Amino acid sequence: MSGTSKDPESETWSILVSPNTNYYLPPEIWAKIFHNLSANDLISVTHVCPEWKELLESERKYALLEQVLPLLNMHWSNILRCREVSKGAKKAVNHCLETYATNRHTYSFEHEESESRRHFNIVLGVIDFLYYNFSAIFMRPNRSVQNFLTHMGENRDPGKNLFVTRSIRVPLHFENDDDYTPVERMLTRFGHHVWDLTLRAERPRLDEAVEWGEEGRERRETFHVSSRKLPELLSLVPNIKRLDIRSWDPASSLPLVVGDIRPGQLPELPKLVTLSFDQWFKEESLPFTILRRYGPQLTTLIDTYYHSLLRLDDLTVTALNELFPSLKKLKVRLAYGSAVTKLTNVNWKLDELTIGFLRGPTLKEDLFNIVNNFRQTLVQLQINDKENNRNELRELVEDNISRELNTSPIEALLHLKILCLNIDFIQLDVYDWFWKLVPNIMSNLEEIHFRPWPCHVVEERTIDNTSANEIFQKMPNIQKILHWSRRNGGVLGLRVFTRN
Amino acid sequence: MALVRVISSDGAAFLVSQRLAKRSGKLKTEIETFRKSSDNSEAQPEIRIVTIRAEILRLVLQWLQQHQNDPVLPANQNEQDGRGDAEMGQSQWDRDFLAPMDLGIVMELILAANHLEVKGLLDITCKLVESKITGRTVDEIRTAFKLKSDFKGNEEEQTRLENRWCVEN
Numbered sequence: 040m041s042g043t044s045k046d047p048e049s050e051t052w053s054i055l056v057s058p059n060t061n062y063y064l065p066p067e068i069w070a071k072i073f074h075n076l077s078a079n080d081l082i083s084v085t086h087v088c089p090e091w092k093e094l095l096e097s098e099r100k101y102a103l104l105e106q107v108l109p110l111l112n113m114h115w116s117n118i119l120r121c122r123e124v125s126k127g128a129k130k131a132v133n134h135c136l137e138t139y140a141t142n143r144h145t146y147s148f149e150h151e152e153s154e155s156r157r158h159f160n161i162v163l164g165v166i167d168f169l170y171y172n173f174s175a176i177f178m179r180p181n182r183s184v185q186n187f188l189t190h191m192g193e194n195r196d197p198g199k200n201l202f203v204t205r206s207i208r209v210p211l212h213f214e215n216d217d218d219y220t221p222v223e224r225m226l227t228r229f230g231h232h233v234w235d236l237t238l239r240a241e242r243p244r245l246d247e248a249v250e251w252g253e254e255g256r257e258r259r260e261t262f263h264v265s266s267r268k269l270p271e272l273l274s275l276v277p278n279i280k281r282l283d284i285r286s287w288d289p290a291s292s293l294p295l296v297v298g299d300i301r302p303g304q305l306p307e308l309p310k311l312v313t314l315s316f317d318q319w320f321k322e323e324s325l326p327f328t329i330l331r332r333y334g335p336q337l338t339t340l341i342d343t344y345y346h347s348l349l350r351l352d353d354l355t356v357t358a359l360n361e362l363f364p365s366l367k368k369l370k371v372r373l374a375y376g377s378a379v380t381k382l383t384n385v386n387w388k389l390d391e392l393t394i395g396f397l398r399g400p401t402l403k404e405d406l407f408n409i410v411n412n413f414r415q416t417l418v419q420l421q422i423n424d425k426e427n428n429r430n431e432l433r434e435l436v437e438d439n440i441s442r443e444l445n446t447s448p449i450e451a452l453l454h455l456k457i458l459c460l461n462i463d464f465i466q467l468d469v470y471d472w473f474w475k476l477v478p479n480i481m482s483n484l485e486e487i488h489f490r491p492w493p494c495h496v497v498e499e500r501t502i503d504n505t506s507a508n509e510i511f512q513k514m515p516n517i518q519k520i521l522h523w524s525r526r527n528g529g530v531l532g533l534r535v536f537t538r539n
Numbered sequence: 540m541a542l543v544r545v546i547s548s549d550g551a552a553f554l555v556s557q558r559l560a561k562r563s564g565k566l567k568t569e570i571e572t573f574r575k576s577s578d579n580s581e582a583q584p585e586i587r588i589v590t591i592r593a594e595i596l597r598l599v600l601q602w603l604q605q606h607q608n609d610p611v612l613p614a615n616q617n618e619q620d621g622r623g624d625a626e627m628g629q630s631q632w633d634r635d636f637l638a639p640m641d642l643g644i645v646m647e648l649i650l651a652a653n654h655l656e657v658k659g660l661l662d663i664t665c666k667l668v669e670s671k672i673t674g675r676t677v678d679e680i681r682t683a684f685k686l687k688s689d690f691k692g693n694e695e696e697q698t699r700l701e702n703r704w705c706v707e708n
Contacts, residue, residue, distance in 0.1 A: 083548075086548060086549060086592050096643075097686060097687075099643065100642075100643050100646070100684060100685075100686065103643060103646035103647060103650070104646065104684075106646075106650055107646045107649050107650065107665075107668060110649055110650075110653055110661070110665055111665050111668060111669050111672075112665065112669060113669055113672060113673055114673070115705075116702075116705075116706050117672050117673050117674075119702045119705055119706065120672070120675075120677060120680070120702065121672060121680065122698050122701070122702060123677045123695065123698050123699055123702065124677055124680050124681055124684070124686055124688065125681070125686050125687065125688050125689050125690065126689050126690060126694070127686070127689070128686065129698055153653075155665070166705055169705075170704060170705045187704065190700060190703075190704050191697075191700055191701065191704065192697070192700065195697055199694075199697070201697075201701055203701060203705070
């Protein structure tokens, strides 16, 4: 029987695809064809016929392993050991670990409902945080980049990835060129394997004697970030999808001097879609330069912690529209002043918005104005703050909201499916202004998540069946109420209420 | 007795009592959705499970049948600390049920139990696979999963080095 046949009518060749009729494709070729299928597709293929199942027996096991691993309850060292079993097992484990790097900042990752997957994500976080963190070597001197290179063998094949989570943290600040050299060597050889890069501007490493002496004071007064290294560093990681730039802790009054750097000096990073300045506590010139360079390709932006970048004078509404044409997900920790006005006027098609502020009456009104601006596209909304518990303010708010409603009614957010609130909002009477509006403008909502805030405070409030039922009654489309609470060790626990 | 037809990915139909089927969270939801959308309350629901083949679906139903009088363990509702639930419920019957299975089949059962939301079955199958990895040497894992090492040159040694960077502190 022939493997191919010519159709005389259409002048095209059709290929017979079943392995037991086609003698022209030996098993190795089929194996090659199936090699690049996703785990899910591979499992489906093996169900097509017994011949394929037999041919793909070991691949099928690896595909199953990849899907099963996140459901198991295992210590990370055991998960890593599976990598030593065979090439296929290594690939399966690597896939699980790599997915972590690209997903760990998404909403669905943080709000993973399956307990076993949540556990697995924590396990991956341990591997990621402890072992590819080269930015805190003053705390862990044996985990230096140089030791890493020596351990792995510097001359190993650069084509093989050695960062199992594909996510690394390196310093942005180098006291001298000697500190930079090992980082440069590591990234020159293996930087193309990195998908997620965190750059951290470190406090200068001073020994105790120096710290309290004259020299220490001098060195502490200004803290230079050697931004001249930045363009070079970034050019060594051409495949990053996510870039996170951080400065040292917020409590420090250490002034930070960022060297002059222009957007044109920064290299092309075609895969970069997420920028995070979540832990950036210093002045804005560096984030601003990076935004100007990579803004147009971004889909996700996490704004600076204290001072929103959006309030910068150069970023007018027109400039913001031009700079971020593809933005889909935005997290603004604290929006106030001109940032609010801009957010109510930009033309972005956001599907996810996380926003934090509710202090004072006008800001609450602004919240609805901002949300209203994204009503056509918004699917998920997270409000990360709670209001001042001062009664006189609350009365003012109610007054403002009702006035606002009378003059320009807030339109319905037809696509909004998920709402995530501070647990404080469970006091339905205190947040009456909110719960009065929600059934009207968020009528298609399917899930409400309640989260603890601030994250280090042990939760006092909780949700009982009465308050859950009250919410179910107010909003007929809600199927689930999820209560996330902080447990020992900062792990999020989950309690789910479903509509009866 | 109200019945439901559950159809596997390869087209085999299983006629199951609704009481039994509802012990799977997924089938329960599907039956309820069918009820809501159907005018005729007597109509027999038909549910297609496109990701599970007949051999595996039969095993899931067999397990459900055996455990039909157990208390239902909610998937993730009102969860307690840790995964204490996994400790309960493994009977001699379960051990005999799993004993002859190839680990490939057990892994398929894990995915099926996860998809159909059958927590008891998910727990015992996961525990079985965990026990074949946790505390085992690489060679023991290979034997248990019937896998051969196909590393070439120093690849195996390098993988060990990568792991060791993580494991050794």
